[in-house]
Amino acid sequence: MKRISWQTLFTWIMFAFMYFPILVLAFYSFNASRFSAGWEGFSLRWYASMIQDQRILSALQDSLTVAIAAVAVSAVLGTMMAVGLAKFRFPGKSLYRGVSYLPLIVPDIAIAVATLVFLASIGLALSLWTVIAAHIVFCLAYIAIVVSTRLSGLNPHLEEAALDLGANPFQAFMKVLLPEIAPAIVSGCLLAFVLSMDDFLISSFTAGGGATTLPMEIFSRVRTGVKPDMNALSVVLILASGALAFASEYIRYRSEQRRLGQ
C-alpha cells in the first residue's frame, strides 16, 4: 500500500476545513427543527419561508440594483482607466495609479466613514443612489486591475498595426483591442459584482434609511443569533457566488489557453 505523506493528509484536512462551515449551513438549512442543533428530519420549510419573506426579497432587489448599476458604470470607467494607463505617459501618472489602488488597500470601514462624512457635508440625502456611487469606487478599481493585468501581457504593436492599416483610433480599439481584453473585462465584472453583492460596511454607511441591501438585512438578523431561514438564504447565495466564481475561472482559463495557442 502506498504511504500517504503527512503533507497530503494535512492538505486534505485543510480542504475539509474550508468546506466544513459551508456544509454545516447546507445541512441545517434542510433541518425541520427551529432550535435544535440535532437533526429532526428533512424539510424545505426554510426555503419556503425565505422566498415568501418580503423583506428579504426587497433587500435582494436593492442589492441587485446596486450591483448591476455599479458594475455597469465601472466596466466602462474601469476599462477606460486601464487602457489609458497602459497607453499614455503623463505627469502625475504614478500618483493616479496609486490612488486607483487605494480602494483595494484601505480598509472598508475607513472608506465607508470617509464617504459618509463627505455625503453629509455636501448635504446629499442618503439613498440607493449614494450606495451605487460608493460601490462604483471599489468596483472600478477591481475591474481596472484585472484589465491592466491582461493589457500588460498584450502585444502593444497590434493596435499600431491596425492604425497603420488605415483604421481610425476608435475602430482600432473596437476591432483589435476590445476583443483581446474582453475576457478580462468580463471576469473583472464578475469579481466586482460578487464584491458589491457581498459588501456590508460601505452600504450601511451610505444607505441611511433609504435602502437596505441583502448583507444589511442578513446582518441585522444574524447578530441576534442563529436563524434557520438565514441558513437557506446562505445556501442559495453561496451556490450563486460559486457559479459566478466558476464562470470567472473558466473565462480566465479559456483566454489563457487561447493566448498560449497563438
Next chain:
Amino acid sequence: MAVSPSSASTPVQTSSPSIANRLSRLVQPLLLLAPAGVWLLLLLVIPTLMILNISLIPGLRPGEIPGAYGLGNFLRIFDPINLRVMGRSLYFAIGTTIICLLLGFPVAYWIALLSPPRWRNLLLVAFVLPLWTSSLLRDYAWITILRPTGVLNSLLGAIGLPPQSLLNTGTAVIIGLSYSFLPYMVLILYASLEKLDRRLLEAAADLGANARQAFLKVTVPQTLPGIAAGSLLVFIISLGDFIAPELLGGASSMTIARLIYNQFLGATRNWGFGSALSMILILAVSLAIALLLKYGDRDIESY
C-alpha cells in the same frame, strides 16, 4: 522591426502632424482617464482629506458647529480603555497572520510541489473558492458551529469530550478571521512556491542535506518574499475587519473597526473621534503596505 518600413514608406501621413492630430493626442488620455479620475477624486480622495480635517476637531457630533482645531481626538486613543482596544486589534491581526501562515504554508507547498501537475490549477481554485462567498455568511456559519448548542459541542459530546464555550471570545474571532483569510495566504504562497527552482532542492539533496535542512536552507529563504507578502496582506485585512469580531467576538472583543463603527452608526456618536481612529487605521495599513513594497514579492502585486 516590421513597423518602421511601413511608416517610412508613407511620408504623406507622417509629414503633416496636423493640429487635429496633436489635439487628439492630448484629448485621448483625458477622455480615457478623466471620468474615473474625477470619480476617485470626489468619492475617495476628498472624503479622506475631509476625515483628516474633522479628526482634528475634538468632540464633533453630527449637527453641531465645529469647535477649534486640536489633537484631542488623537489623544483620546491613549486612554487605557482605547489602548486596550488597539492592543486587542493587533493581537487578533497578528494571531490570524501566524495561524494562516502555519496552516497555509503546507497547503500551498503541497499544491505547488507535491500534487499531480495536471490537477494543480484546479486544486488551487478549489481551495480559494470559498473566498467568493459572502464573508458575512462565512462568519455566520461559525456562529452555528461554535455556539453552546452548536455543531462543535455536538461533535465533542459524541466522542465524550467536555463542551467548549468559544462563541463570544477572542478565540472565536481568530478562528473566523483565519478561516476567512487563509485562501489569500495560500494564493500568494503558491505563486511564490511555484517559481521555486527545484534544481536547488535536488542539489541540496545531492550534497547530503536531509529534507528538513533543505526546507529550512533552500525553500524558506527562496519563498521569503512570498511569506512576507502573504503575511502582510492577511495582517492588513484582519486588522480592518469588522464582521468577524462583531459577530463572533461578543461585547468583550471590541476592536478598532468596531469602535469606528460605533462612532458613526452605534450608540456613542462622535464623528471627530471616529475619524481620528480611521486615520490611525489608514496609517497602520499604509505602514504595512510600505513594508510590503519594500520587502515583498513584486510579481504578486496584482493580488
